[in-house]
Amino acid sequence: MTRPPGTLDPQVTTVQTGTRLTITPRSGADAPAFNAFATASAIDLTQASVSVEVVQAAAGGAETAFAVGSSPDDFLRFLITTPDAQPSGNKGGARVRGTPLPQLIFQVRTRGGGMRELKRIAYDPVRHRFLRFRADTTPTAQAPRGFIAFDVSSCPGQGACPPSNSDLLPWTEEVRSNIEERSVQISALSAELSAGTSQAIANPGQAIFDNFRLVPKGAKGRMNRRNRRGIPLSFMPDEHRDRQRPDTAIWKRHHEVGWLSEPRWR
Numbered sequence: 001m002t003r004p005p006g007t008l009d010p011q012v013t014t015v016q017t018g019t020r021l022t023i024t025p026r027s028g029a030d031a032p033a034f035n036a037f038a039t040a041s042a043i044d045l046t047q048a049s050v051s052v053e054v055v056q057a058a059a060g061g062a063e064t065a066f067a068v069g070s071s072p073d074d075f076l077r078f079l080i081t082t083p084d085a086q087p088s089g090n091k092g093g094a095r096v097r098g099t100p101l102p103q104l105i106f107q108v109r110t111r112g113g114g115m116r117e118l119k120r121i122a123y124d125p126v127r128h129r130f131l132r133f134r135a136d137t138t139p140t141a142q143a144p145r146g147f148i149a150f151d152v153s154s155c156p157g158q159g160a161c162p163p164s165n166s167d168l169l170p171w172t173e174e175v176r177s178n179i180e181e182r183s184v185q186i187s188a189l190s191a192e193l194s195a196g197t198s199q200a201i202a203n204p205g206q207a208i209f210d211n212f213r214l215v216p217k218g219a220k221g222r223m224n225r226r227n228r229r230g231i232p233l234s235f236m237p238d239e240h241r242d243r244q245r246p247d248t249a250i251w252k253r254h255h256e257v258g259w260l261s262e263p264r265w266r
Helices: none
Strands: 014-016 020-024 033-040 048-057 062-069 074-081 103-109 114-122 132-134 149-155 171-178 190-197 207-216 252-253
Touching: 014 033, 020 190, 048 062, 048 190, 074 149, 103 171, 114 171, 149 190, 190 207
Parallel strands: none
Antiparallel strands: 014 020, 020 207, 033 190, 033 252, 048 132, 048 207, 062 074, 062 190, 074 103, 103 114, 132 149, 149 171
16 A cells, blocks of 8 residues: 555565564565555544554664555555664754664655655654554644544553553554545545565564554443454454454455455455
8 A cells, every 4th residue: 555566575574473463574675675464444534543553663774664545645654764864954853973763753645745754753662662543523723624643652551461442552642634635535544564675674673563453433441343253353364354344454465465456365
């Protein structure tokens, strides 16, 4: 979805273990090389928030991303990367004696408007362990059609992590994008988890995601909806699909079925 088709590389391996997804970027790839999982069923952000746990981000300048959108020309994205040394005056870029540090970048791309960086902050794997997209369609003077918020959270110091309902996490809004700036309906989006490299990197590490969740609005103190077998809505293979639930998150590997293919698990 957010990665151009020519950059999707099956040698960037993906491994699913239960609810956990591990993406291993290639070492030393001269050209952009990414892989991704995207939901094959539409997500309605007017009815639910969507979140994921970043257990580990890729390293050494490799990219780790969580996005919602409809195409490479229309999406919102959390991007974790360590960019090259930034020039002085870079907005929010964290540097120590000229050495760049990992950053969490909030991006939005729209048809006709191109890519915009809303904000960037120093990435903290503890404080930014959980990432969430949340829509609020309440009209305001600044946002007549509402907005989509980029929220972050850490793991609570006690009890289960994450708690049974990710709405119980201590979420903090970092930035928002007005819905009128979007050129697609937020009731029919897909979510994407991706990782890879844009240039040759010797040790890119791995990106590890877990606990992808759709939480219906108004859910309090309970897990988001489950299928009949009681499996959380996370990376479910075909035999675990709940075909009665339109909000079930079914995933597809980009390099195998492509963005425009009929939605199905491979």
